[in-house]
Amino acid sequence: MDRQAWIAVTLCVIGFVALQIYNVKHTPPPLVRAAASPTPTAVPENQSSATASQAPLVSPSLGAISTPSPIASIPSFTEKSEALRNEDVELRLTNRGAGISEAALLKHAVENGQRVVLNSADHTPIGAIIEQPAAPALPEFAIVRGDDGSVQFDRKTSDGVNVHKKFFFPPTSEKNDNFVAEMDIDFRNDGAQPYSNAGYFVSLGSTRPLHPRDMPAYTRLVWCIDGKVKATDVSWFAAQNYPFVGVQKRAEQPMFQEKVNGAEWAAMTNQFFTTIVTALNAKAGEVWAQPFDIKRADGPSLRGMDGAMGMPGFQLQPGQAATVRFQLYVGPKLYGRIAKLEHDEAEIMNFGMWKLVSQALLNFMNFLYGIFGNYAVAIVVLTACVKGVLWPLQNKANKSMRKMSALAPKMQELKEKYKDDPTRMNQEVMKLYKEHGVNPVGGCLPMMIQIPIFFGLFSMLGQAAELRNASFLWVHDLSQPDTVAHIPGLGWPINILPLLMGTTNIWLMRMTPKTGDSTQQRVMMFMPLIFLFFCYNFAAALALYYTTQNLFTILQLYQNRKQPLPILEKVAPAGKKSRKGRS
Numbered sequence: 001m002d003r004q005a006w007i008a009v010t011l012c013v014i015g016f017v018a019l020q021i022y023n024v025k026h027t028p029p030p031l032v033r034a035a036a037s038p039t040p041t042a043v044p045e046n047q048s049s050a051t052a053s054q055a056p057l058v059s060p061s062l063g064a065i066s067t068p069s070p071i072a073s074i075p076s077f078t079e080k081s082e083a084l085r086n087e088d089v090e091l092r093l094t095n096r097g098a099g100i101s102e103a104a105l106l107k108h109a110v111e112n113g114q115r116v117v118l119n120s121a122d123h124t125p126i127g128a129i130i131e132q133p134a135a136p137a138l139p140e141f142a143i144v145r146g147d148d149g150s151v152q153f154d155r156k157t158s159d160g161v162n163v164h165k166k167f168f169f170p171p172t173s174e175k176n177d178n179f180v181a182e183m184d185i186d187f188r189n190d191g192a193q194p195y196s197n198a199g200y201f202v203s204l205g206s207t208r209p210l211h212p213r214d215m216p217a218y219t220r221l222v223w224c225i226d227g228k229v230k231a232t233d234v235s236w237f238a239a240q241n242y243p244f245v246g247v248q249k250r251a252e253q254p255m256f257q258e259k260v261n262g263a264e265w266a267a268m269t270n271q272f273f274t275t276i277v278t279a280l281n282a283k284a285g286e287v288w289a290q291p292f293d294i295k296r297a298d299g300p301s302l303r304g305m306d307g308a309m310g311m312p313g314f315q316l317q318p319g320q321a322a323t324v325r326f327q328l329y330v331g332p333k334l335y336g337r338i339a340k341l342e343h344d345e346a347e348i349m350n351f352g353m354w355k356l357v358s359q360a361l362l363n364f365m366n367f368l369y370g371i372f373g374n375y376a377v378a379i380v381v382l383t384a385c386v387k388g389v390l391w392p393l394q395n396k397a398n399k400s401m402r403k404m405s406a407l408a409p410k411m412q413e414l415k416e417k418y419k420d421d422p423t424r425m426n427q428e429v430m431k432l433y434k435e436h437g438v439n440p441v442g443g444c445l446p447m448m449i450q451i452p453i454f455f456g457l458f459s460m461l462g463q464a465a466e467l468r469n470a471s472f473l474w475v476h477d478l479s480q481p482d483t484v485a486h487i488p489g490l491g492w493p494i495n496i497l498p499l500l501m502g503t504t505n506i507w508l509m510r511m512t513p514k515t516g517d518s519t520q521q522r523v524m525m526f527m528p529l530i531f532l533f534f535c536y537n538f539a540a541a542l543a544l545y546y547t548t549q550n551l552f553t554i555l556q557l558y559q560n561r562k563q564p565l566p567i568l569e570k571v572a573p574a575g576k577k578s579r580k581g582r583s
Contacts, residue, residue, distance in 0.1 A: 077140040082151045086169055088178050089331060097138030098153035098165045099125025099203060103275070103330040105179075109469070110210070118275055118330055119205035123292075123306055126205035126275055127183045127328065129163070133201050133288045133308040134255060141165070160191025161316070179331025180341070185324045189316035199313040201288065202326065205275050207268035208294055208304030211480070213537075218271040218463070221256070221289040221307045222348055223263040229347040232256050234303045237291045255290040263287065264343045266309040269333070272465040272479070276329040277309060278343050286310025332465035335362050349463060357456030362464060369466070376472030379541055383548040390449065394556055454534075454546075461539045475540045482540040495536055497543035502532040504550035511557045 077095075084091040087106065094101040103118040103126070110116060119126055130136040141153035141163075150168035157163065164186040172178055189195045209219055216235035223230055239252040265278035266287050287309055294302040314322055329338065329345060339346040351358040361382070368378035411429055418425035461467065467479040474496065475482040483493040535543045 074137050074139050080143050082143055082145055084149075084151050084167055084169065084181065086178050088176070091167065091181060091330065093143070093151050093153075093167055094121075094125055095141045095143040095153065097125050097128035097130070097136070097203075098141040098143075098155070098163075099128035100167075100205070100328075100330070101125045105273070105331060108273075108332060108465075116273060116332075118207075118273055123206040124203040124308075126203055126277070126330070127165070127167070127326065128203040129185070130201045130203060130308065133203070133306070134290060136203070156190070159195055160189065160193075161195050162186075162188045162190055164188070174337070174340075177331070177334055177337040179329055179337070181328045181330065183326040183328055185326070186321060187314070187316060187323075188321040189318055192318055194318065195316045197313045197315070199285070199310060201286075201308040201310050202277060204266055204268045204277055204307035204309060206292070206304055206306045207270050207273075207275070209302050210271055210273070212296075212299060212302065214271055216303075218269075219303070219305060220269050221266070221287060221305060222269055222350075223260060223266040223284070223287050223309070224344055224347055225260060225263050227344040227347065229344075229350070230260075231350070232289065234291055234305050237303070255288065257286065257288045259286050260284060263309065265327075265345060266307065267345075267348055268305060268307045269348060271463055272468055273332050274329070274348055276327075276338075276341075276345050276348060278327040278329075278341075278345065279309075279311065280325040280327055282311060282324055284309040285312055332468075333463055334465055335359070336366055351456075351459045354452060354456040354459050357452050358460035361453070361456055362460045365464075366466060374472075375467055375470040375478055375541070376475075376544065379478075379544050380548050383545050384552065386453065387549060387552040391556065393449070394553065395560065399560070454531075457542055457545060458534065458538070461541045464539075464541075467539065467541055470541075472540075472544065475544075478541040478544070479539050481537050482543075493537070495540075495543075497540050497547060498532055498536045501535060501543045501547040501550065502529075504547055504554065505531060508550050508554055508557070511554060511561075 080095045081101065082093050084093060085106075090104040090106060091100050092102040092104065093099065100119060101121045105116045105118070108116040124130065124133075124136050124138065128136065128138060130138070139155060141155045144152050144154075146152050146166070146168075148168065150166050152167075153163075153165040155163050166184045166186075168182055169178065170180065170182050172180065187197075204221070207219055217233045219234040220231045221233075236256060237253045240249045241247060242249050262283040262285070264283060265276055266284060267274050267276040269275075287307070289305050289307045291303050291305055294304055296302065311324065316322060327341070327343075329341065331337075333349060335346060335349055338348065349358075364385070365375070365378050365382050368381050369375055372378055372381065410432060414428045414432065415425055418428060461479070464479065468477065470478040472478060474484060481493060481495045482497050483495055485494045486492060487494065531546060535546065
């Protein structure tokens with residue numbers, strides 16, 4: 001290994017160590033598990049509950065959420081609630097603004113066993129109609145359960161307009177994962193004068209990180225226009241500086257607000273869960289978001305977001321009515337379920353440029369899970385299938401590398417002979433390759449094919465809700481790093497699967513025939529560090545995939561090494577072959 005290669009390796013190692021130090025210093029320590037608070041009692045479908053006030057919601061993973069800024073002054077009233085429930089989700093509806101104060105996912109839990117709850121009673125209810133999102137006034141609505149099981153709200157404004165809201169689960173043929181509800185809003189002008197509404201906002205509720213170590217990019221406001229999504233994440237609100245010089249580029253922002261040209265839906269999302277509000281017979285013209293702090297007693301505060309979508313105004317003559325319909329998806333980011341919705345809601349997955357690869361791998365992984373009933377087994381079988389497809393190509397690449405290895409002495413002779421003439425040396429080396437029918441980049445082809453697979457898996461596994469709480473041997477959750485301990489005094493996490501992956505990468509690199517091509521050798525040499533860098537603090541499922549793949553590749557190399565060494569023979573030029581065939 002030459003001097004430049006050693007410098008590059010040293011810089012990679014220093015960068016990896018610096019990243020671990022940064023993560024330790026900027027990430028709160030592991031939470032001390034307190035006794036779990038009881039799960040909020042579900043409200044029976046035929047019974048209302050009245051409460052004068054509610055305590056701040058405690059997020060099972062993060063701690064108490066700070067109380068938001070006081071809302072606009074409205075007459076005090078007793079808060080009442082009703083529950084709309086199916087086998088997958090319980091929507092807790094409140095007469096405070098006529099919306100969903102909380103959505104409890106009945107089959108999804110956090111680490112301490114509590115149910116995942118989207119939004120909270122301390123934030124604006126999902127579906128509430130508000131004029132100023134930054135200071136929402138949430139008036140009292142009359143609440144009643146309909147004969148069809150729906151929950152309905154009524155209120156008459158000072159302008160004589162009756163607002164009627166209805167929440168219900170639409171009919172569906174789906175047997176599982178029914179997280180879709182509908183909200184219909186009727187505006188009826190019962191006054192004597194025409195009514196004009198310049199526009200209003202519909203609350204999207206709030207979102208917050210699931211874990212203290214979540215990347216800020218996971219906590220986002222997303223909206224979709226003509227099938228293309230745009231987003232802003234919680235890090236947007238922080239002050240921004242020019243890199244390296246430290247000069248402030250922009251001060252901290254109190255809120256985000258942007259005019260949009262006809263958004264079909266808007267959503268609040270974190271790593272694995274989302275609330276998507278789709279306007280079925282209208283389009284949004286504005287999106288809004290505001291950060292809030294999540295106070296933690298044992299570490300620095302984290303940030304969540306409140307969001308809203310702006311709807312166009314309307315006019316009503318006396319006696320005239322208008323209806324706006326919304327579809328609500330409140331649940332996990334299950335691609336197979338969201339893809340069945342009809343307004344490009346699956347774009348919430350944010351797969352990026354590797355979208356097709358991510359979708360194919362996720363669908364195939366879920367298909368295998370349906371057969372084996374275990375996601376770890378599904379990932380191993382997925383790896384075997386991918387490796388099986390690439391096996392002939394890898395065999396060809398290994399054969400090419402063995403030929404290049406056999407040519408190494410002749411290549412060294414050429415380098416010595418033409419060491420003072422690099423141009424002539426390169427010409428002679430390429431001539432040598434051509435004479436023996438060797439492709440100098442043939443050994444890199446399987447590796448290049450693996451790049452889109454790697455990034456497709458990276459994009460997919462980072463938000464595949466299916467993997468949450470899926471266990472494998474010592475791994476408790478395949479969607480998170482498999483940390484088993486921390487280094488005393490340093491706090492660095494010890495993640496076993498990435499270390500095994502790095503070890504098998506080094507083993508594989510040492511087994512690979514040396515081709516004599518310095519560029520290819522450097523690429524192979526850096527691969528263990530690059531993959532370790534990407535995988536160390538990422539979902540354990542990615543390290544499981546690549547560890548398994550490395551073991552299959554090592555097995556293939558052992559098989560190839562048992563074959564006879566290639567015989568170096570000059571290949572006749574194509575022109576001579578054709579003339580010989582005609583004679």
